[in-house]
Amino acid sequence: MAQRTHIRFILDGEVVNVHDIAPTVTLLEYLREKLGRTGTKEGCAEGDCGACTVVIGEPAAGKISYRAINSCIRFLPTLDGKEIVTVENLKAADGGLHPVQQAMVDHHASQCGFCTPGFVMSLFGLYLNETAPQREDVVRALSGNLCRCTGYRPIIDAGCRMNDYAHPASWSRTYARDTKRYEALQAIAATDTVSLGGGAGYCAPVSIDELARLCADNPQALLLAGGTDVGLWVTKQLRDLPMLIYTGNVAELKSVREGGNAIEIGAAVSLTDAYAAIVARYPMLAELAERFGSPPVRNSGTLGGNVANGSPIGDSMPFMLALGVTVKLRRAGGEREMPLEDFYLGYQKKALQPGEFVEAVRIPLSPAGRRFASYKISKRFDQDISALCGAYAFDLDNGRIAKVRIAYGGMAAVPKRALQTEAALTGQPWSRAAMEAALPALALDYAPLSDMRASAGYRMQVAQNLLLRFFAEHSGKPVPTRVTELEEH
Ligand SMILES: Cc1cc2nc3c(=O)[nH]c(=O)nc-3n(C[C@H](O)[C@H](O)[C@H](O)COP(=O)(O)OP(=O)(O)OC[C@H]3O[C@@H](n4cnc5c(N)ncnc54)[C@H](O)[C@@H]3O)c2cc1C
Ligand code: FES
Ligand code: FES
Structure with missing residues (x-):
């Protein structure tokens, strides 16, 4: 199996190769401390305030999917194969502001300015994805950003008017379909296992068999998905983590399939995509989906991580228990499926054997006439x-x-x-x-x-x-x- 001992991503339109990086260095730390890109701020370091918001691009179905994430809890190695867009990128070469920034200025949407780059990046994520966002879309896009001095009304106004401006010289919405950018990202897509030596080690396999083998060979290792739980163990609890095995590049874990009267959601599918598939079948869960963390948390975090973390206050489990969801588990040389209720043995105790991991959850479709809500x-x-x-x-x-x-x-x-x-x-x-x-x-x-x-x-x-x-x-x-x-x- 081909192995790569460095990571690479696109920043400022260039491929950046990074060698010798500790697995738990966050994207925020790297941007601010290594690259001196201090536009991205640190507020809470736990995904709660949005000051650290950046936008990440990755190829998806013929175009680039650009989504906002919290850089404070996202480990840098997981950005391998992606494009990173920070607030510094928005300004045009001639110094002109991006429409999102100009709208913020024109609507007096900033006072001390500490939260502003984060708001700008959340709005920028919306700008790239929505041609005519409504006020509710703006409010939703900003639900993970806190401002302590301006007040939200001017910021929301700026978001509602950002499309009134002429297309920008850089970062217009068409970039998501730019062939050259798309090809550049495809050229660095992770097709080989990344193996980093820093800290206790980090591996990012690209196939489920390789993942199973790595888990079997390293039963002490910790699986890492979106890091919206694990990230905080480092930034808040200052824990030293064991070897990390990242699930986000494993193609088999990233699919959503519907068939046999069920939706099967791979363990590495983001909460954003997982809930989109679930809400399409269970529209009554739309509010729950929207109130799960914030868009940046849902863009990084996964449904598999929510299930595997098994927090007593996790939001996906009650509705899945009510619907009779089953969990598919996998390890080298075997797989099994069990009802979700049998997966939880006690506080933070799950029915996972050494080297075993969650492959997917199967959510049955309900019979006609069922009354259901969460x-x-x-x-x-x-x-x-x-x-x-x-x-x-x-x-x-x-x-x-x-x-x-x-x-x-x-x-x-x-x-x-x-x-x-x-x-x-x-x-x-x-x-x-x-x-x-x-x-x-x-x-x-x-x-x-x-x-x-x-x-x-x-x-x-x-x-x-x-x-x-x-x-x-x-x-x-x-x-x-x-x-x-x-x-x-
Ligand atoms: C600001 C903020 C807001 C949040 N809001 C909510 C909320 O509203 N509701 C809620 O329920 N949660 C919330 N969370 C918690 C978190 O976002 C979820 O639990 C999320 O689903 C975790 O997924 P992840 O991919 O980030 O998991 P990770 O952090 O990567 O991993 C979590 C755990 O699962 C294990 N794991 C991951 N994948 C697998 C696998 N395939 N097999 C076996 N084990 C695996 C990891 O080893 C780890 O123990 C919030 C978190 C933050 C930071
Ligand atoms: S610093 Fe607060 S969300 Fe990242
Ligand atoms: S402008 Fe000061 S925190 Fe928002």
């Missing part, structure tokens, strides 16, 4: 970790509950089904009285903890309320359950 409860609407998250899937037969699956995150040490509540509901009429009668069973299913996000009592009360909300929203008569809907009434 609700996330957190202190902020955007970019916040859940206090709890509930999911409900009910199949009715002649007005009775024939089958029901309910799951919560934030209520136990693992994301977990409410088996006692399900039993209390099965066979009952689809009625408010049946829901109310089943509420006490939630206390048999869960003994939630109190922590900084919520008290145990709050969690239990809200878990019960969410079941009633689900009934209210699915009982035929539309009931407004959101503040915005109430305002409209």
Whole structure:
């Protein structure tokens, strides 16, 4: 197997080869400290503030996909084969500002300016992808950017008007389809395994067999996908990591397939692409998808990482448990598939054998008539970790509950089904009285903890309320359950 001992990416239109780099150096550190490109800022170093936003390009279906990411938690070696665009790139050769920057100036969208490059890069990502963004698109694109002094209204105004300006001398939207750029990226695409010697070592295989072999040979190694969990172990917990095996170049893990009445999502598919496929089939999950981190977090992070990390407050697991999702596991010489609920053995304990990894999740499509939803409860609407998250899937037969699956995150040490509540509901009429009668069973299913996000009592009360909300929203008569809907009434 061909091996490469350096990484290469495109910056300022040139191929940059980097040798001798520690595997956990972040893109932000490299830009600021090695290259002196200090336009990209460090605020939180944990993906929360957006000051470090840059845009990454990679070939996808005949064009270049440009997406915003947080450079503070993304390890530099994972940029191999990609194009990096920083705020310094936006200015034209004659010094003219890019429309995004000019709109920010014209709408007085900056005061101290610390957050501004991050906002500009998030808007620039939107500019490249949307010809006529609506206000909601702008608000969504900026949900991972914090500003402490200007206030958001002028910044949002700038985003809404950035398309009013003439096409820029550099970085017009057509760049995504520029053949020369596309070919340049294809020429450096990772087709061979990258193996770096710094730190405890880093390998980025390109096939699933090679990944399985590397995992078998190095059972102490840590798999790295988008790094939106792992990155923080370095930037916040200052941990020394073991050898890293990066999954992001493994072609077999990057596909989304639909067939056999299920959607199969490879473990290295980004949350952005995974949720796009899921929401196409389950439109009721659109809000959950939008409230998962922020666009830069979803552009780097993967569904496989969310499942494998198995945080008790991870947002994808409750709905997947309610839908009966299975996880495909792989290791050298074998594969197996298990229901997601069997994958979680205890707090941070998963049913993975040494050298085994998550290959994909299979999400079954629902039978017609199923009533299904998932609700996330957190202190902020955007970019916040859940206090709890509930999911409900009910199949009715002649007005009775024939089958029901309910799951919560934030209520136990693992994301977990409410088996006692399900039993209390099965066979009952689809009625408010049946829901109310089943509420006490939630206390048999869960003994939630109190922590900084919520008290145990709050969690239990809200878990019960969410079941009633689900009934209210699915009982035929539309009931407004959101503040915005109430305002409209
Ligand atoms: C600012 C911010 C906001 C966030 N918001 C949310 C949120 O709203 N909801 C939420 O649920 N999470 C949230 N997260 C957490 C994180 O984004 C998710 O858990 C994400 O899905 C992790 O995916 P990743 O690809 O980045 O995983 P990584 O960080 O690369 O890996 C996570 C874990 O999974 C393991 N792993 C990765 N791939 C595999 C594989 N194929 N097989 C076996 N093990 C594997 C790794 O070894 C590691 O233990 C947030 C994180 C940040 C930084
Ligand atoms: S520095 Fe705050 S998101 Fe990166
Ligand atoms: S302009 Fe000061 S933080 Fe946004």
